[in-house]
Amino acid sequence: GNSVTQMEGPVTLSEEAFLTINCTYTATGYPSLFWYVQYPGEGLQLLLKATKADDKGSNKGFEATYRKETTSFHLEKGSVQVSDSAVYFCALISQGGTYKYIFGTGTRLKVLA
Amino acid sequence: EAGVVQSPRYKIIEKKQPVAFWCNPISGHNTLYWYRQNLGQGPELLIRYENEEAVDDSQLPKDRFSAERLKGVDSTLKIQPAELGDSAVYLCASSKAGDTQYFGPGTRLTVL
Numbered sequence: 001g002n003s004v005t006q007m008e009g010p011v012t013l014s015e016e017a018f019l020t021i022n023c024t025y026t027a028t029g030y031p032s033l034f035w036y037v038q039y040p041g042e043g044l045q046l047l048l049k050a051t052k053a054d055d056k057g058s059n060k061g062f063e064a065t066y067r068k069e070t071t072s073f074h075l076e077k078g079s080v081q082v083s084d085s086a087v088y089f090c091a092l093i094s095q096g097g098t099y100k101y102i103f104g105t106g107t108r109l110k111v112l113a
Numbered sequence: 114e115a116g117v118v119q120s121p122r123y124k125i126i127e128k129k130q131p132v133a134f135w136c137n138p139i140s141g142h143n144t145l146y147w148y149r150q151n152l153g154q155g156p157e158l159l160i161r162y163e164n165e166e167a168v169d170d171s172q173l174p175k176d177r178f179s180a181e182r183l184k185g186v187d188s189t190l191k192i193q194p195a196e197l198g199d200s201a202v203y204l205c206a207s208s209k210a211g212d213t214q215y216f217g218p219g220t221r222l223t224v225l
Contacts, residue, residue: 004155034213043117043204043216044156089155100169101146101214103155 002027006090006104013080013111021075021107023064023090031092033057033066033073038087038106047075047088080111115139117217119205125223131193134220138186138207145182146214147190148204156204162188163210192222200224 007022025033032051036044048057053068062077073090090104118137126132138145143164148156159178161169164185173180177196182188192199202221206214 036216041218043119043218044206046213046215049213091155100158100161101156103157105153105155 002031002092002094002100002102004090004092004102004104006088006107009087009106009108011107011109013109015082015111015113016079017111019075019077019080019084019109021088021090021109023073023075023104025071025073025090025092027071027092027094027102029095030068031094033064034091034093034101035062035064035073035075036089036091036103038089040086044089080109082111082113085109085111117205117207117215119203119217119220121220122218123221123223125225126195127225128197129194131191132195132222133189133191134203134205134222136188136190136205136217138188138205139215142207142209142215143185144208144210144214145188146206146208147180147188148206150202150204150219152201159190195222195224197224 003026005024034049035047037047038044048059050057050066056065064073064075087106087108089106120135145162147159150156160173160180162182180190202219204219206216208214
């Protein structure tokens with residue numbers, strides 16, 4: 001079945017460091033891929049998405065490229081801020097009529113001043 | 114545009130008591146989802162509605178969980194009776210069919 005695997009956290013970085021959070025997936029067909037962010041005490045917010053191979057999603061300095069050949073959708077940011085501290089979830093949505101979201105387990109990011 | 118609204122935000126009950134959560138989706142979104150998120154985990158789908166029809170409830174523990182979406186807008190998720198293992202955050206999300214899902218802030222349930 002479909003699945004999403006994320007790197008385990010927590011990831012602890014200093015402010016202005018480069019961020020990579022790895023995400024790989026298993027799916028039949030051509031899923032759409034998403035990154036959601038969850039700040040403490042809040043629901044999930046869509047960060048970015050990509051709907052086909054080689055698409056790059058970007059938002060708020062974050063970006064991720066849909067790599068079909070490696071079945072990956074790694075999240076990157078060139079310079080993190082303390083306000084980026086949150087839990088990041090990679091997700092895919094299966095196509096073919098079910099539109100079922102599959103989430104990874106989340107990666108907690110801590111950015112230190 | 115208003116986002117997905119959920120209430121209450123927090124609920125503490127004793128085991129064996131009933132509890133209900135309410136969700137108002139984004140206007141125009143015909144698809145509504147209920148998820149359960151355990152501590153340190155990603156959300157897991159409980160039920161998905163297309164308008165007023167439950168089209169995927171395969172993960173809903175039907176012995177104690179029930180949901181309804183009368184008139185295809187607001188939805189209520191109920192647990193009766195609650196068990197200790199039901200402690201989690203219950204998230205509601207909505208979307209236009211097949212499109213990006215938008216999440217509410219969730220209801221944090223603690224069962225004592």
